[in-house]
Amino acid sequence: MLKKRRTFSERMIYLSTMIFTFLKLQWKSFFRGESVGVNVMTKVFKWFGIVYFGFITPLLGFLTYKVLKEKLEIEDPFLYLNKNLIYVFAYWIVMRYFIQPIPVVSIKPLLLTPISKSQIVRHALGKSVFSFFNIIAFFYLIPLTWVLINKDYQVNQLIGWNLTIIAFVYITNYLNFILNNNDKLLYSIAAILVLIKLLEYYSVFDFTIYSEAFFYSFYTNPLYSLLPWVFLIWLYFYVFKYFKNGLYIDLGLKKRTEEAKIDDFSWLDRFGKTAVFLKNDLRLIKRSKRARGTVLAGIFFLFYGFIFYFSEDIYGPSMTFFGYLFASGGFLFMFGAFVPSWDSQYYSLMMCQNIEYKEYIKSKWSLVVIGTSISTLLACFIYSFLGADAIFAVLAGGLYNIGINGYLTLWAGAFTKTPIDLDSNKNIFGDTKAFNMKTLLIALPQMALPIALFSIGNYYYSASIGCLIVGTTGILGILLKEQVFNLIIKAYKTEKYSTLKAYKQN
């Protein structure tokens, strides 16, 4: 049979109707969901965050040259930048893996419709082009290039260099698709990254020299930038094929199972009834990729303080304190923000078991407290070489996170009715993101009060007094535990039925 070739305009019409159909489906799933209110709120926060980064990133682009030249007294900041690009991209891959959501289209129902498989995959891959993680690169590159041109770097050569960087940004974009579905590749890349860092740390081998030579060559020979683009195009088609071939329910859409092993956490039994739940939560973190990723992300935030410590001149002491506060709160804001959603799949079971609601919530609180205490101790250790002030700030932040933010997060949990599909990472089109930006953005308002308290103390007296005020507030919160708990339980009890209903939408 002869296939009629479509004209260009017919193709365009077809394409736009397809895109429209997909968008309509997603629109419906958003507005017909149980927790529309929460969704809208998180969207608002998300845009708030995007605006924040959209503002801060160009600023970084403008300042990179100046800071490197004047603060760090580096002779050629552009060379220095190229030297470190290898780490920038390494970091970018890691960030993407943990944060960037893989575009999700509910695949199975579409398989039997006249929408072609290529169309489905193209939609998923195409959507990611406009991901925050790609666009933000332009926000940085444009002002940076503008500054560089003003510092007498060659325009046409900079264009070649920019094209190269953009190609690499998109290579990490599509690499992320594969990493999310291929554990072996993930572990090998992780091992290579660690190895590079170790070899450099012990000065066995310095990759940055090669990074410098490699990336700088695209500046000296702009034509070379074709090569990464060729690679990018190849990678796109590789990913495209990979996903298209996976569109069978016994291949890519099949659940991957792992061999189960019993974990005996009986040493926890000394903590009484709380231990019963703690044991399960530990197993959850160990066995669910999503929970595991969230905890790992929390660990990243341990190092958050450094960002603001090294740029205190720009952001001021209040932001440095913000960094320390986040360092101890990583677990709380990442994992804690999804309590009780972690139990969403079996919430009815929890509601029928021989345990009172209060005890259940208390066990969740204990988990958050233990996580935050460990984070605080680790952060104290990490920042100890920055001096006593840093330790003091970390401790104050930790106390506040336990005494105030712990309750706030739990209380907010009564209203965050987002079900979490713990097993969803099991298929390649599933929602593989370990956590998303929205948790982070919900956490931001919680930071406003302690920073205000610190700033007042710092403004009128000193940083130590500021820390003291924040720490004392935290201790007060811990002392008021029973009263606060009664309020939290009340919120949970009124919300119980609608939470159960929302979780059923899993």
Next chain:
Amino acid sequence: MITLKNITKKYSKQTVLDIIALDIPVGQTFGLVGNNGAGKTTMFSCLLDLIKPTTGNVLNNGVEVASSEKWKSFTSAFLDDTFLIGYLMPEEYFYFIGELRGLKKKEVDEFINQFEDFFHGEILGGKKYLRDLSKGNQKKAGVVAALLGKPKVVILDEPFANLDPSTQIRLKQILKDLSNNNKTTILVSSHDIQDVTEVCERIVLLEKGKVIKDIVTNPKTLKELEAYFKG
């Protein structure tokens, strides 16, 4: 044991449950039948305080379920897969429920071992998490967990669905033994009227949320129910 008074559940204008009075005495094996949308699961959810009825209240052993949590210590249930914790192994799941019911690990082991036949070697000692078991095996684990710790009231929604014939027969025997030996009040719903008539001493038929028939099981019951469902 369980008393329902003036229970109604309305979603906007649609009434999905409307029970004026229903009393289930201690030790009774109670069966609930009806077509899809008759309100079986809604009724069980109300008994477990998972859904708040629009009017009326439920007493479980004298405890009002919506205002007190005391009923939780002597009541257990398995309604659907939201009663399973997917990332646990079956053993861990049994220990977890057992611990909440105040059982020691050894006691749980002893209890579980009685069900070796029922499990058919597919639940214990395997290398799978509950999420990776088949629907039928998941149900077996869930039902047995609901029997842990000698509850006075056991509520099972569609316990026979998804089970293979041998397992169905074994499960019926287990439920019969339980009601004969322990004076346990058992509430079961099913689409299979034959299963229910075999197990239950009393059968209530729901239609659009209302009690249509309330029968003490006798040799004619199956015929009577069949006549209803034929329309």
